[in-house]
Amino acid sequence: MVEFWVNVFLVALLVVITFYIIRLKTLIAIVALSGAYSLTAAAIFVNLDAVDVAFTEAAVGSGISTILFLAALRYLPLEEAHQTRYPRLSLSLCIIVGLMLIIAAFELPNFGDPNAPAHLHVAPRYIEESYPLFHIPNVVTNVLASYRGFDTLGEVVVVFTAGLGVITLLAGSTLSMRFVKIENDLDKTNKTSKEDA
């Protein structure tokens, strides 16, 4: 029962933070609030006994992303430029989709229901089989690195590709610096050849 009310409080806090993120115009306050949002989400995950997810959310969501946002803020003005408008069409669309999602949420199985479809598929096998077989108590690690190793490989490749993309785009890499150097050299040779002609 206590857990339930803690969850209610945390979700209410998420709604309040989201409301302020929408209403505020100062970008640095929005960044700080999104960090707070991630931290609250991490607290919810802890309350739901998903410690690994909470760990990731706290480290990535409220730690690194906030720093990256702050670093990106240096190139932006202090405040949002445009005035917030509330077009009727978008508003009604949001309300309709929101209502549909709320109605659909009533059809979800209860929280912690052992007969929910998600708990009947492969999860029992992982939980029962992995410790006697692997001698590793953290089932999350077993699923992540062994049972679902191929998925995790895909995730790592996604992270790698994202990093490569950002580094290449922002010209912070030695690779693109080399390209800049080649371009400069080309310009120089073009100029000299023109002068020769």
Add this chain to the structure above:
Amino acid sequence: MRDNPVFKIVSKILFGPIIIYGLYVQFHGDYGPGGGFQAGVIVAAAYILYALIFGLERVRKIMPNLVIQYIMALGVLVFAGTGIASIAFGANYLDYSPFADKIYKAQHLGIIIVELGVGLTVFAVMLGLFYAFAGFKPKK
């Protein structure tokens, strides 16, 4: 604010313990919460803290861009190479069972190697992203 001695000393004191904590999360991921993803972020956070206080150039001296890019690729190669090694031993891709005589030993070994690959890539990408954003110079 960067010249404040409190920030300088605290960041110097915290640099080592944060990395050790990251390594603990990395290699203790099979017994407690954590693993490569979280550990990579934590170790990157140590470097980012140092960069915030002492400036980007000093961190770039100990962790140059080129090294970051090599580590990024190395992590993926370690992960994918483990799979190739499984094939070389005659098992399916990313099946760790031929790495040792007992299945739980083989799984331990495989999981630790694979998580190391994850940690290396995540660490390098996070630090690389920070370098890219913090060191970006817009064209005039």
